[in-house]
Amino acid sequence: MSRFTFADLFAGIGGTRAAYEAVGGECVFSCEIDEDAQEVYERNWEDPITEHDIREVEADSVPSHDLLLACWPCPSFSQMGKLDGLEDERGMLFYHIIRILKEKQPKAFMLENVKNLRFVKDGDAYETVRSALEQCGYTVFDKVLNSLNFGLPQHRERLIVVGFHDDLAPDEDSFSIPTQNQAKLATETDQREALADILEDKNDVDERYYASEKVQSDRREDVEDVSAIPEPSIWHENRAGQITTRPYCGTLRASSSWNYLLVNGERRPTVREQLRLQGFPEWFKIDDSNRSRGRKLTGNTVPIPMIHAVAKELVAELDFDTASTTTVDAGTATSD
Structure with missing residues (x-):
């Protein structure tokens, strides 16, 4: 039996799903527009993608869920792109996350994007993102993480944004996004x-x-x-x-x-x-x-052990039933 439910937006091939299933979650909604990613996701997870284009998703049609997860497209914020931020079509997809948050009001969310989101438009893009999330009724935490610190020999820095519904929000002394796990590659x-x-x-x-x-x-x-x-x-x-x-x-x-x-x-x-x-x-x-x-x-996917470390802290803070968990190391998943 699952301990909580989640919606998997911009699902890709399911890296985020892997991390949150490992801490007891059940995916009740998925959305992914890329046909190649859809094929790989559905074949490996044996579960069909619910919707293809988030722009066509009616927010009230999304099932109720405890956590909203979204790793929305990064080219608008990446140093490899044009740095148009929230002003181009891909950057504006963020506002579809906001639509669903406002309508469904899950207990918490986790978003992922490139580190450079913090600096686009002299920081204005991220301030807009954070403000929009707070206006939905959430207390927001963020941190830049590197997959090298979670056992993967890949230098991949990503901005992780976690939000708790204001009614459930911890204070800064009791919750922090983890910056490493026991597998950190320090040398x-x-x-x-x-x-x-x-x-x-x-x-x-x-x-x-x-x-x-x-x-x-x-x-x-x-x-x-x-x-x-x-x-x-x-x-x-x-x-x-x-x-x-x-x-x-x-x-x-x-x-x-x-x-x-x-x-x-x-x-x-x-x-x-x-x-x-x-x-x-x-x-x-x-x-x-x-x-x-x-x-x-x-x-286009995420480092699973890194996201798993965040998932563990997030789920623990919300005090979901912890009867059974799964440990995710680099490339493995084993029961505790």
């Missing part, structure tokens, strides 16, 4: 070991993942001493063409240069490795015959 050794655990055996990686010999040669010329770079490493290319070698992966992005991230300067991460970098369990499948599709879907 280079920790990060490299975690990366090694995630990478597939070289003999199992299809040749199509390998960069051309020219690209590999160019990468080797761009670093000072190839022989001094420990393995495994991820070679990261920024927009200026500068190469940095790291013991962890840079942020997975839905769209980027094909050679943005290269394992040991040789190949791109496989779809299975990308899923592991977001903390998905091994049973979760994405057809890897189309690498562009796999990259888009994994780049």
Whole structure:
């Protein structure tokens, strides 16, 4: 029996769902417009997406739920985008979250977006977001989290916004969004070991993942001493063409240069490795015959262990029945 219910807006392939099901939740409503994400979500969760386009959802048709979860599109706020904030079509999707919050008044919500949301339009965009949430009757907490601090060898910073209905709101001394869990990758050794655990055996990686010999040669010329770079490493290319070698992966992005991230300067991460970098369990499948599709879907989801840590604190604060819980580590889900 579930301990609470949740609505899964901008559901993607279900990363947020995985985290909240692991603490006893039941999904009663889902919304996702991308057809590829719909297919992967429905096949893996064996549950149909309720609605496709949030702009067409009547708020009063959404079932009552305890928690509203929404990781709405980030390009309007990302440094990789045009930084139009709430003024472009994707940024304005936030107001559909507000419609549903006003109508359904769940006990609490959790939203996720890029760290840069705090700084767009000199901070005005986030102030508008926060004010709109407060006007719906919620006390708001926020914090920037990094998936490296939750056991995943991926540098992925995301703004987490949690709100409690004013009638249920804790004070700042009793609730805080967790910034790490026990699996935190605090040292280079920790990060490299975690990366090694995630990478597939070289003999199992299809040749199509390998960069051309020219690209590999160019990468080797761009670093000072190839022989001094420990393995495994991820070679990261920024927009200026500068190469940095790291013991962890840079942020997975839905769209980027094909050679943005290269394992040991040789190949791109496989779809299975990308899923592991977001903390998905091994049973979760994405057809890897189309690498562009796999990259888009994994780049648009959330780091499950990070969201799980937030979910545990949120659910504990609301004092839902804690009879049975699930622990989510990087890439695994096991019963406590």
